[in-house]
Amino acid sequence: MERFTAFKVDEVYYSHRLIEANEAEKRIAVKLIVVPRAIADRMMQWARERGLTPNIVTFAGDDMVVDRTINLLPTAIESKSGHGIRRLLAMLSLVALGLGAAAIFLELRQQTRLLAAYEANLAESRAASLHTEDLRKQVFRLLDRSRYVAHRKQEKPLLIKVLDETTQRLPDDTWVSQFRLEKGQLTLSGYSAAASNLIEVLEASPLLTQVRFVSPVTLDPKQGVERFNLSAQIAAKETRQ
Secondary structure, eight states, X not given: OTTTSSSOGGGEEEEEEXXXXXXXTTEEEEEEEEEEHHHHHHHHHHHHTTTOOOOOOOOBOTTOOBXXXXXXXXXXXXXXXXXXXXHHHHHHHHHHHHHHTSOOSOOHHHHHHHHHHHHXXXXXXXXXXXXXXXXXXXXXXXXXXXXXXXXXXXXXXXXXXXXXXXXXXXXXXXXEEEEEEETTEEEEEEEETTGGGHHHXXXXXXXXXXXXXXXOOEEETTTTEEEEEEEEEEOOHHHHO
C-alpha cells in the first residue's frame, strides 16, 4: 500500500476489482479502490449518531453514480511469500502493469468532490458542522501527501520498474539472492554461470549506469557457479527518456 499510494495499510479501507486477465500474455489488470479510514470512520460515526447503521462503504464515479458492488469495510487479506526471488520479481512486474493503469491513490479532483459532499451533509446540523474544519484539514493533509508521492514518482523510476527491468535483463543461468535499491543505487548479490557477462548485460539497460562489481567474483565449488556482488546507479531522468 505504501509503495503505490500515499497511505499506510492501517490508514485506509480498500478493495480491488479484476479488470482484465490475459492468459495468452500472462498479465492481469487490477483496479485498486482506497479511502482513508479517518474520513470513512468519521462519516460512519456521524450516521450512527443519527440512528443509522452503515453496512457498506463504497465510492461514486465521475458521473456520481454509486457503485454498490464494492464494499470497502475491513476484510482479512492474507499474503503469501514467493518461493524464489525471480518468481517474486515476475509477479510484482505483472501486478505493477495492472496497477499502472488503475487508481493507485485518490486523485486530487475526487478528494475535492468528497470534501464538498461531506460539507453539504455536515451542514444539516450545527453539531455536525463543527467537524467541518477538522475534516477539511485532514483532506488537505492527504492532498499534500498525494502531491508529494506523485512528485517523487516523477523524479525517479518506480521500484517495480527497476525490478521488472532487472528481471528481463538477467540471463536464465543467473539468480539473485539479494536485491536492494536505496538512494538511487541498486545492489545485487547472487550466483551466475558467467558473472563477468552481467556488467555488459545491465549496462545495456536505459535505467542503469555505472554498473560494477563491488567485490571480487568467487567460484562456489559446491554449485559450480560464480558468486557476485555488483552495484549500479539509477540513470537520470533525461537519460531514461
